[in-house]
Amino acid sequence: MQTVSKQTLLRMPYYLEHLRDMQKNGETVVSAPVLAQHFKYTEIQVRKDLASVSSVPGKPKIGFKIATLIVDIENVLGYKRLNKAVLVGCGALGSAFLKFKGFSEYGCEIAAGFDANTEKLGSFADVPVLPMEELSEFCKNENIKLGIITVPAIAGQRVCDQLVEAGIKAIWNFAPIHLIVPEGILVQNENMPASLAMLFNHLNSR
Amino acid sequence: MQTVSKQTLLRMPYYLEHLRDMQKNGETVVSAPVLAQHFKYTEIQVRKDLASVSSVPGKPKIGFKIATLIVDIENVLGYKRLNKAVLVGCGALGSAFLKFKGFSEYGCEIAAGFDANTEKLGSFADVPVLPMEELSEFCKNENIKLGIITVPAIAGQRVCDQLVEAGIKAIWNFAPIHLIVPEGILVQNENMPASLAMLFNHLNSR
Numbered sequence: 001m002q003t004v005s006k007q008t009l010l011r012m013p014y015y016l017e018h019l020r021d022m023q024k025n026g027e028t029v030v031s032a033p034v035l036a037q038h039f040k041y042t043e044i045q046v047r048k049d050l051a052s053v054s055s056v057p058g059k060p061k062i063g064f065k066i067a068t069l070i071v072d073i074e075n076v077l078g079y080k081r082l083n084k085a086v087l088v089g090c091g092a093l094g095s096a097f098l099k100f101k102g103f104s105e106y107g108c109e110i111a112a113g114f115d116a117n118t119e120k121l122g123s124f125a126d127v128p129v130l131p132m133e134e135l136s137e138f139c140k141n142e143n144i145k146l147g148i149i150t151v152p153a154i155a156g157q158r159v160c161d162q163l164v165e166a167g168i169k170a171i172w173n174f175a176p177i178h179l180i181v182p183e184g185i186l187v188q189n190e191n192m193p194a195s196l197a198m199l200f201n202h203l204n205s206r
Numbered sequence: 207m208q209t210v211s212k213q214t215l216l217r218m219p220y221y222l223e224h225l226r227d228m229q230k231n232g233e234t235v236v237s238a239p240v241l242a243q244h245f246k247y248t249e250i251q252v253r254k255d256l257a258s259v260s261s262v263p264g265k266p267k268i269g270f271k272i273a274t275l276i277v278d279i280e281n282v283l284g285y286k287r288l289n290k291a292v293l294v295g296c297g298a299l300g301s302a303f304l305k306f307k308g309f310s311e312y313g314c315e316i317a318a319g320f321d322a323n324t325e326k327l328g329s330f331a332d333v334p335v336l337p338m339e340e341l342s343e344f345c346k347n348e349n350i351k352l353g354i355i356t357v358p359a360i361a362g363q364r365v366c367d368q369l370v371e372a373g374i375k376a377i378w379n380f381a382p383i384h385l386i387v388p389e390g391i392l393v394q395n396e397n398m399p400a401s402l403a404m405l406f407n408h409l410n411s412r
Binding site: 180 | 302400410
């Protein structure tokens with residue numbers, strides 16, 4: 001896999017969506033200036049971004065083939081292979097994610113949910129919901145390296161430790177807490193309370 | 207409202223959760239070194255963060271009263287007043303959010319959902335789901351300034367324009383696209399595909 005900077009990687013899903021839309025509209029080539037104008041990025045930025053992901057250089061005055069660029073970006077983003085994940089915490093948010101199948105578009109499939117509450121066990125939205133005691137064995141048997149945390153904040157660190165113990169190497173954390181993990185494990189925080197705080201702050205400072 | 211830097215603001219929900227836990231455990235005071243050690247932040251960082259939000263300076267060798275600090279952070283984060291929001295796009299993710307009442311803990315209440323699909327209209331999880339034609343009037347009558355976008359990427363910009371037209375000043379965007387908005391309007395992106403890409407990138411580069 002190519003090494004792409006974090007900032008470039010974060011912009012890629014936006015390029016991808018836009019290129020898919022262009023393709024649906026029957027367009028076949030795209031140039032850096034056109035993308036720059038659409039996104040209000042600088043041309044230099046767009047040229048750098050595309051150079052770091054595209055397998056074929058853009059042609060002067062013509063640009064890039066949209067179809068090729070889409071595949072290149074999908075490869076860089078890892079959407080092409082299906083990455084299995086476990087989800088811990090099948091409460092309101094967790095069960096919403098079990099039901100929401102949209103992550104599969106981005107290469108993520110939730111193989112099982114886990115919960116400490118025995119009343120939640122069984123299955124939900126065709127995904128098995130298993131007891132916490134089975135987490136480690138399940139991850140090892142299924143070779144799962146991605147864990148999603150949707151428990152309340154107070155249980156977050158304990159669940160994180162259990163995921164690490166089960167061999168998980170990347171954690172998508174929706175609990176609004178700062179997780180402590182060993183080196184080599186990536187935590188990606190989805191800090192929704194902080195996002196709301198940013199939005200309120202903007203509204204209240206106007 | 208105090209002016210707090212974006213980076214400080216983003217850390218505040220983490221402090222808040224931890225202080226609430228400490229309070230539940232019967233603790234009444236906290237010092238910067240204790241927080242620094244827990245979060246693996248530097249002491250200077252923690253001192254700066256607390257100084258920018260606390261109404262009462264910390265006492266040397268004692269620290270801050272936890273109860274006061276909690277109220278100060280809640281005030282800065284805007285969680286104390288209830289901010290009403292509208293949500294556009296009552297598909298899988300949107301309806302999950304209508305059902306998930308957890309945002310109210312952070313001061314956000316979804317007053318109504320909107321959808322272009324007439325089959326979705328009526329109510330869901332006790333929240334009214336209204337046609338797009340009523341968006342503008344609803345926001346103006348209810349004085350709503352916060353909009354949540356949970357439509358597919360392709361509909362995102364159109365919905366964004368409709369929210370701006372309806373007087374919305376802050377947008378929480380879950381559609382994986384880059385929205386173009388007039389000056390003075392804040393967009394907070396919850397870029398889930400990018401988060402997944404970061405996680406996959408980590409897993410595949412190991």
